[in-house]
Amino acid sequence: MATISLSATAATEVRADAVVVGVSSGPKGPVLTAGAKAIEAAGIAKLAGVLKAMGATGKAEEVTKIPASGSIRASVVVVVGLGEPQGRAGYSAETLRRAAGAATRSLAGNKSVALALPADTVDEVGAVAEGALLGAYSYLRYRTNGSTPPAPVGAITVVSSLTGDRAAKAAVTRAEIVADAVCFARDLVNTPPSDLHPADLAASADSYGRKAGLAVEILDERALKKGGFGGILAVGQGSENKPRLVRMSWTHPKAKKTIAFVGKGITFDSGGLSLKPADAMITMKCDMGGAAAVIAAISAIARLKLPVNVTAWAPTAENMPSGTAQRPSDVLKMYSGKTVEVLNTDAEGRLILADAIARACEESPDVLVDAATLTGAAMVALGHRTSAVMSNDDDLRTRVHELGERTGERMWPMPMPEELRNSLKSSVADIANIGERWGGALSAALFLREFVADGVKWAHLDIAGPAFNEGEPYGYVPKGGTGVAVRTLVALAEDVAAG
Template identity: 55%
Template structure:
């Protein structure tokens, strides 16, 4: 776990393995960003010129290392690009700072301590740089041989210019550390191989965290699910030797006036079931529990931040496997709500487990429900691999979540729920089918889920199929593998609830 400190020490006097500075493009010139004045002075005011000689352009995502001159205690200076310089009097955007800090932390993998001399005059900048550095320093190494020569992530981050006695700076850093660590918790769960992360072991991890953070945890095993009539969760898990679970994890505050319910899809491995996925589509399906991981981490973050809101997480956990006991295309499941569903495709399983959990969450009559899921490939076709879709039964709530996502730096886009697509899920055998029209498949899935939300309850659905798992090269603070997508948005939504804005 990377340590975070705030320091008023000068860049010239602080001992560290590296000093991180920001550079940006102003017209045709490369300029050094605020916060790095002492470093620039050590270069006789020629840091930007030296960097240009080395080919630096100041572009976002760029990182340039150079030896530190005499006068600096750190042996290395790392310049990270911030893109175009803002207009006079304006500050660099928080997402720009977050990504730059993440780029720096990744570039310094294996270092013990780095001092970040980036622009952190305001509390929101402190939060962004801290978040970016802690997220960028992430690495999943649990299954790699840990020899004495093995490199480890950056161990300590010192934010120069961030004042430990400034209440706003201190609060911003503490919040950033809690949120970043919970995002990294979600990443660890997503990256854990499915032979070790089953519904049972996932539930056990929630119970362990619950004891540590004072959360109330209830786990429904396969017997309790059968007794309660959770046909969706049981139907999806029927083909696996690893039985399903429904986990309720709740944080409550004595002064809370609002309750937010979060529902997460937790398919710990998705083979597609009898509707088996084709070759090349199975290798990353350990990530199909990313929604449940995000919900779990958000509830823990709410507890760590002491939010004056009640936040309840519902984790619908199952493993979708083909076997002689697996649900077949054509089978009819009776859901927890009492509705019957004709299963036309067993690879459309996420909506089945979510449906049961949504109905159960509705029974507690929360002020709002948000479900999170790696639900459809159709959403990736629509929005790409970095943007999640937002659907809702309330336009204002959908807009609020979109605004929050933009505020915290998560790419999202509001999507409709066209009523005309509902007819495609009509079934001659059951109340509804789990498949509808192929075109607009992500919207069809949202319409299916809406059927299981309690009457009069505000609800939104986040389809994080694209950004939940990153298969390309790392960038900014985004690693290869699990990303922890939507945690920042959900935490900020819980904060809004605590502020009475839900």
């Protein structure tokens, strides 16, 4: 990941391959911000006119590159659109994050970049730093010399007058830690399933978590069988690559509250015997995006040393068809003691989550949040960029929704209608693993709720849409794994720690 620093050096004097400035959109064309005005004064006359002549409008995330004159140190001026200013407040944090990300993403191949975007407050500094770091991401592990794209930006400087401000420095440090966690989650999601079996995911969690100061415990298939984790075992029994359950924990001596995170970790989902269509399998390496998010989030929380106790649970399995695979109509005895009739082996994520949720509840957390690429129904309802959030507590659902909006990870509150619970009835077991087709994301949440202990406040994040970007990159979001939910989970921990 790129390095980042804060500097009060003027945009015209900062040493970098490229300098980034912002423009807003006005009724007569681009409107220069302070950084752009400084560049104009230093040598690019009538910059707004030049931009207009080039077709630039100042709309959000629009990137225009202009060769710099010899009067500034950078070789290239990159002008990024900020859209319309939002009243006296100027620009939202998400606008700045996306603008910074669009700029650094467009500058791959440059070793150093300076961002002279609006960064006059601590929140603005943090937003610019976070967006820039997230935009400067590439997954190059499998590229050979003949096809390697330009390397991402290596060094980022945020130009701000707040270099002596402790809070601003802390905001940059936080951005660096959180962005590193998001990029780690992206790497996991982007890794081919042939190189990320359940044991590999567990080993990655162990390595990354221990470096952050976490305690890590991994249950293998023998320990899972001894412990009675029937859901995890059933999903993984069709694969030669056996399942795992990862428990990671962070404790702080001043903590007064405890949070539990649970993340779905299906390293590849073929659908099992209820086989998916071929095209639907292509992106199924992303089906462990929830596990990647909770592993990354708790590691960031530990590095930030937040005064809150956190556990993260990552049940992980590979859902494959074989002679040993679970069958439709099988009945499973889950960790909680409940029995589940399997009507569709492609509704496997909820089975491994149910075991982990029940186990996490035994430690009586104040709040439990699960994250999972759980249902295509959530994507039908909300598209590719919005997650669904459901909860057994209205205040918690609102809290997570608002934190998601604040971090730039859009989430939409969804209900859990009681009438859908009837569709989960089984004639031979306590509950079936699927209900009726309509409202599938909602009935999946109702299924999970059955395994949440009484008195535990729980929220469920269905991140099926945003976890993997099949389209073109935008803002700070790359093609492929996005690392969604990491920033919301960290923000929740900060919120709980603050009381």
